[in-house]
Amino acid sequence: MVVLFIGSVLSFAPPRSYISIIVNKDNPIGKLTDSEVKLYYLRKLKTRWPDINKNIKPANRKSKCAEQDIFYSKVLGMTADEVDKYFAQKEKESAQKPPDKFETDADILKFVSTEIGAIGFVNAKSTLSDDNTTNIKTLNTISN
Numbered sequence: 571m572v573v574l575f576i577g578s579v580l581s582f583a584p585p586r587s588y589i590s591i592i593v594n595k596d597n598p599i600g601k602l603t604d605s606e607v608k609l610y611y612l613r614k615l616k617t618r619w620p621d622i623n624k625n626i627k628p629a630n631r632k633s634k635c636a637e638q639d640i641f642y643s644k645v646l647g648m649t650a651d652e653v654d655k656y657f658a659q660k661e662k663e664s665a666q667k668p669p670d671k672f673e674t675d676a677d678i679l680k681f682v683s684t685e686i687g688a689i690g691f692v693n694a695k696s697t698l699s700d701d702n703t704t705n706i707k708t709l710n711t712i713s714n
Contacts, residue, residue, distance in 0.1 A: 588694035589637045591645070591710040592679070594686045597622060602709045604645050611646070611689055612656065613666060619687055628669035629678045629690030637675070640714045641691040682706050 591607050593599060598621045602610070609615050611628050618625055631638045634650065642648055648656070657668040670688075672678045675696035682688040683705035694711055697703050 587636050587640060587714045589640050589691045589712050590694045590697045590708045591641075591689070591691055591712070592682050592697065592706045592708055593689050594682055594684075595705050595707045596686050597624075597707075599709065604710065604712065607645050607689075607710060608647070613660070617666065622686060624687035627685050627688045629681050629688055630669040630671050631678070632671040632673055636714070637691055637693050640712060644712050644714070645691075679703060679706060 591602070597619060599610075599619060610619075610626055613626050613628070616626065638650070642650060642653055646653060657666075660666040661668055670681060672681060675692040678690045678692050679696060682690050683703075689709075694708075697706070697708055
């Protein structure tokens, strides 16, 4: 009886979700650690990409979603409120534009595929199935 109970508990475990950190394929940056992604996304050390001298343009979702939750908690180590406050402060201090915000993964993929300086996050499955993936590359994949 105990074995059946444990088995039934395990079968109801939520599936893992994966996000991909993406940039434009013409951005020469290679694989990045989560810490490096955080520094670039928040533009903490630089506001321009090395080697291509293009502005770093973070892409975000307009509404709360699972992908945003994973990115904020696992990569940025921040809550949604902390992220909003951080970018509001940066805009006030140095007129840095906050991240561009999009409704869907497809919208983020389209933006990143056309903006060489863009960096964003999407559901990892989106990078396998969307028409806009030919102009993007995945830097990192992260699970919840």
